[in-house]
């Protein structure tokens with residue numbers, strides 16, 4: 099009965115229009131919608147032909163079918179369906195992994211299904227969510243091959259494993275990091291004694307990689323071979339490139355991100371008492387160690403990089419005796435609060451506003467102090483997306499073509515009032531059809547501009563949490579769109 103409740107909550111959260119991080123749109127759905135629907139959007143550099151640093155293969159496998167429902171479903175329902183699919187797949191795959199990686203699993207099953215990471219991050223369209231699924235399947239196959247090396251289907255399993263690994267690498271270049279220690283054990287305990295399976299593994303891996311390279315080359319339309327993971331690796335090994343995405347201290351994953359993803363469970367975890375032999379056969383734990391240690395080497399450390407580790411951490415560690423008394427209650431409270439924050443409220447007004455606005459003729463939409471609007475949800479064949487640029491760390495609007503006054507989406511991001519003022523001024527010289535979309539938390543900052551402009555509220559959406567501007571005014575909830583006219 100209990101599991102039914104957690105799944106119900108998960109489905110509810112998956113259906114909410116919250117927006118956790120721009121990559122959930124721009125690294126996946128935005129790219130697919132522009133390709134498949136032929137609409138205009140904002141393509142990140144990784145997916146441009148010059149860089150071709152991300153593979154299309156995992157995206158097409160994961161979401162192509164949903165985009166075929168264009169015309170039947172509105173973009174917001176496409177989004178909901180994708181989130182439901184991702185959550186459903188997580189339930190199936192984590193169940194499968196529990197069966198293959200653990201012997202008794204009732205407690206692990208409960209924490210796996212009631213973690214807010216499962217409800218929020220796994221249901222959203224991050225490449226990291228797909229990475230979790232591929233990692234769980236790969237490790238389950240590892241465990242099978244190690245535990246029953248003379249089993250019937252070793253060769254078939256090796257073939258499936260290599261396809262999963264290839265997909266993982268083409269999905270995110272960091273995928274092999276999670277497999278380092280488990281792979282050593284797998285090699286010593288199985289492949290060293292089973293050369294035929296090793297050959298099957300190598301051969302299928304090569305074949306999968308070649309076919310993915312072929313598909314990417316076709317999709318990018320290049321005259322040379324596109325090896326997306328290789329292009330991505332070259333970029334990421336250059337620290338000046340990483341610096342553009344923000345550098346973090348090396349302890350961020352361990353001291354900041356890890357406690358955030360497992361919450362109070364961290365207080366009740368204990369390492370199981372085992373011999374060295376026992377440790378070496380614990381595949382989930384070896385993967386957690388590889389992931390945590392090696393990802394900590396890189397200086398760009400975002401919380402979502404760790405989400406593939408969540409089910410593994412929760413299934414490989416044991417809880418101490420206080421878990422039943424205090425742990426379960428704090429765990430449930432923590433996850434409900436985090437789920438409401440990240441899965442319901444966080445930047446939650448952007449998608450519902452877009453759903454209304456895409457039905458109206460689009461003039462100039464200026465987004466200010468919000469996460470980047472997922473332009474694919476305008477589902478518009480003419481959208482022009484423009485945004486700010488930086489010159490010596492100073493934000494500018496040099497790249498915004500102010501003469502484009504139709505179907506123009508302007509993303510002013512976190513820029514200051516002066517840039518907003520200048521942008522409004524330039525557009526209002528040419529058109530009267532200008533709308534501003536801004537969170538209520540910074541509504542007071544529009545006052546300084548009220549001598550020049552009148553902001554007429556057209557629509558408000560209360561379910562929108564703006565964590566970036568907390569404490570700047572009494573409000574933290576809500577987002578509004580205004581029609582702007584000159585006084």
Ligand SMILES: *[C@@H]1O[C@H](CO)[C@@H](O)[C@H](O)[C@H]1NC(C)=O
Nearest residue numbers: 515516519520523546547550
């Ligand atoms: C906004 O821009 C207008 C036109 O350039 C200018 O006259 C006005 O002083 C500016 N207001 C603020 C608050 O900067």
